[in-house]
Amino acid sequence: MNYPRLKAILASLGLMVLAGAASAQDYPSKPINLIVPWPAGGPTDITMRAMAEAAAKHLGQPIVIENKAGGGGTVGPATMAASAKPDGYTLAQMPITVYRLPLMQKTTWKADDFTYIIHLTGYVFAVFAGADTPFKTWEDVIAYAKANPGKITYGSTGSGTSLHLGMEMLAEKSGVKFTHVPFKGAAEVNAAVAGGHVMLGASGTSIKPLVDAGKARFLNVWTAKRVSFLPEIPTLQDLGYPYVIDSPWGLAGPKGMDPKVVAKIHDAFRKALQEQPVIDTLARFDMVPNYKNTADYNAAVAEQIKLEEALLKRIGLERKD
Numbered sequence: 190m191n192y193p194r195l196k197a198i199l200a201s202l203g204l205m206v207l208a209g210a211a212s213a214q215d216y217p218s219k220p221i222n223l224i225v226p227w228p229a230g231g232p233t234d235i236t237m238r239a240m241a242e243a244a245a246k247h248l249g250q251p252i253v254i255e256n257k258a259g260g261g262g263t264v265g266p267a268t269m270a271a272s273a274k275p276d277g278y279t280l281a282q283m284p285i286t287v288y289r290l291p292l293m294q295k296t297t298w299k300a301d302d303f304t305y306i307i308h309l310t311g312y313v314f315a316v317f318a319g320a321d322t323p324f325k326t327w328e329d330v331i332a333y334a335k336a337n338p339g340k341i342t343y344g345s346t347g348s349g350t351s352l353h354l355g356m357e358m359l360a361e362k363s364g365v366k367f368t369h370v371p372f373k374g375a376a377e378v379n380a381a382v383a384g385g386h387v388m389l390g391a392s393g394t395s396i397k398p399l400v401d402a403g404k405a406r407f408l409n410v411w412t413a414k415r416v417s418f419l420p421e422i423p424t425l426q427d428l429g430y431p432y433v434i435d436s437p438w439g440l441a442g443p444k445g446m447d448p449k450v451v452a453k454i455h456d457a458f459r460k461a462l463q464e465q466p467v468i469d470t471l472a473r474f475d476m477v478p479n480y481k482n483t484a485d486y487n488a489a490v491a492e493q494i495k496l497e498e499a500l501l502k503r504i505g506l507e508r509k510d
Contacts, residue, residue, distance in 0.1 A: 213447045213449035213450050214449075216276075216277055216447075216449075216450045216453060217248055217249070217250040217277065217278065217453075218250070219250060219278065220250055220251040220252070220253050220278075221245075221248070221250060221251070221252045221253065221277070221278050221279075221280060222252075222253050222255055222278060222279045222280070223237065223241050223252050223253065223254055223255065223280045223281070223282070224255050224256075224257050224265040224266065224268070224269055224279070224280065224281035224282065225237045225238075225254055225255070225256050225257070225265065225281075225282050226256075226257055226258060226259070226260075226262040226263065226264060226265030226266060226281065226282060226284065227256065227258050227262060227282075227346070227373070227374040227375075228256060228258045228373050228374040228376055228377065229256045230376050231374040231375045231376045231395070232312070232375055232393050232395050232473075232474040232476075233282060233284075233374075233375075233438075234254070234256060234374075235470060235473070235474070236310070236467075236470050236471055236474065236476065237254065237282055238254055239466060239467050239470035239471075240309065240458060240461045240462070240467055241254060241461075242466075243460070243461035243464045243466065243467050244454075244457040244458045244460070244461040245457075247456070247457035247460050247461065248453065248454070248457045258373040258374055259347075259373055260286075260290070260347060260348075260349075261284070261286040261290065261346065261347025261348050261349045261350040261353070261371070262282075262284035262286045262287070262346070262347060262350065263284075263286050263287050263290050263296070263298075263349075265281050265282075266281045266282075266283060266287045266298070266303065266441070267287075267296070267297055267298045269281045269303075269442070269443055270297075270298045270302040270303060270443055270444070271297060271298070273442075273443045274443065275304065275442060275443040275444060275445040275446040275447075276446075276447075276450070277442060277446060277447070277450040277451075277453075277454060279442065279443065280306070280440055280441065280442050280454065281440070281441060281442070282438060282439075282440060283303065283305070283438055283439050283440065283441045284350070284436065284438050285350075285351055285436050285437065285438060285493065285497075286347070286349050286350050286351075287300070287303070288300035288490060288493070288494055288497070289349055289354075289497050289501075290349045291508075292494070292497055292498055292501055292507060292508055293349055293501060293506055293507065293508055294349075294508055295508070295510065300490065300494060301444065302443075302444050303441040303442065303443065303444055304441055304442045304443060304444055304445065304446040304451060305439065305441045305483065305486045305487050305490055306439065306440045306441055306442060306446075306451050306454050306455050306458070306483055306486070307439055307440050307454070307455045307458050307459060307480070307481070307482065307483065307486060308437060308438075308439035308479060308480065308481030308485070308486040308489060309438060309439050309440060309458065309462060309478070309479065309480070310437070310438065310462075310471060310476045310477065310478055310479045311435040311436055311437035311438060311476065311479055312351075312393050312435055312436050312438075312474075312476065313393060313394050313410065313411075313412055313416060313435070313474070313475035313476065314351070314352060314355065314391065314392070314393060314410070314411040314412075314434055314435065314436070315391075315392070315393065315394055315396070315407055315408075315409065315410045315411065315416075315419075315422070316343075316356070316389060316390070316391050316407075316408045316409050316411075317382060317389065317390050317392075317396050317400065317405045317406060317407050317408060318330070318382070318388065318389050318390075318405065318406055318408055319382045319383065319384075319385050319387070319388060319389075319390075319404070319405055320383075320403055320404050320405055320406065321385050322388050322389075324388070324389070324406075324408065325406070326408060327408045327409050327423070327428055328428075330389065330408065331363050331365060334360075334363070334365035334366065334367065335364070335365055338365070338366050339366045339367070339368055340368070341365075341367050341368065341388050341389060342367070342368045342369075342370055342387045342388050342389070343356055343367050343368070343369060343370065343387055343388065343389035343390065343391055344370045344371075344372050344377075344378040344381045344382060344386075344387040344389070344390050344391070344392075345369065345370075345371060345372065345378065345390075345391045345392070346371075346372060346373070346374055346375055346378060346391075346392060347371045347372065347373065348369070348371045350436070351434055351435075351436035352391040352392060352436075353369060353371070353391075354500065354501075354504070354506070355391065355411060355432070355434045356369070356391050357369075357504055357506070358430075358432060358500075358504060359425070359430060359432075361504050362430055367389075370386075370387050375392040375393050375395050375396075376395070378390045378391070378392040378396075379392065379395060379396045379399055379405075382396070382399075382404075382405050383399045383404040383405055389408075390405070393474055393475075394410075394416065394419075394474060394475050395474055397418075407419055407422045408422070409422060409423050409424065409425060409427075409428060410422050410423075410424055410425075411424070411425055411432065411433065411434040411435065412424055412433065412435065413426070413433045415427075416475060418475075437479060437489070437493075439481070439486055440454070440458060442454075451483060452483075455482065455483055459480060459482075462478045462480055463478070
């Protein structure tokens, strides 16, 4: 046996272990890149910027936001999974579409290509109509859809998103067909509805200023209870649908991150979630903190994937190959 060579190998491995430990201990030693997979100025972008600013104070390094929209919120995380090192310096907001889309079609990533760090919040979704449409209520929409199959167009934040699937669930339950027009984010959906480019929009409540200006009107909300500032707008359950849809989301990095680095990021964002400026920013879009630690977040992702598989099969959108 070549003992000098063996000693050299063991020494090299020891140095690698020490270097890894030092790296985790020193983290972060430079700015962190945080991918927001939606356009700038939308609800997710604004809330993530507030969280990043608060978390950066606890980490001692700036967190730089990079907007990388497209693919229903999957382009940014997919890019991270394909090219970023698992060193904690590239993170991404994780919409539910990231682990739903591989169940619907071939993708370059899988749900286990990420290190899930912390669950943060979820959305308040709503359906709204343009002011120039004849729709005053959701019942008007369904009546029109039955008389004019496929003629109703609706915009969502992208194919495979909770909004897309939710609208297809409503159509399936009502025995009608809608025509889907995907956009890159809520701001684009809102503009398309207000401009008369689509008849309906499925997005968050960030449309409210345009509703107040008379350019759109709410038809329903997807929460378990009615929204406090829209007490007259029915929930899906009020309308006879057995659904509550809120699309929870969190923060993740590339697969294979050091647990000690994960813990530092988790702790910083947990503290950020408790700070008043972050709570106030979430409230602007009717979001509330929905904290889950790293272990619970991983368990929630696994459970959600099971639910998604069953849902996609039921409405015929599951991957066929």
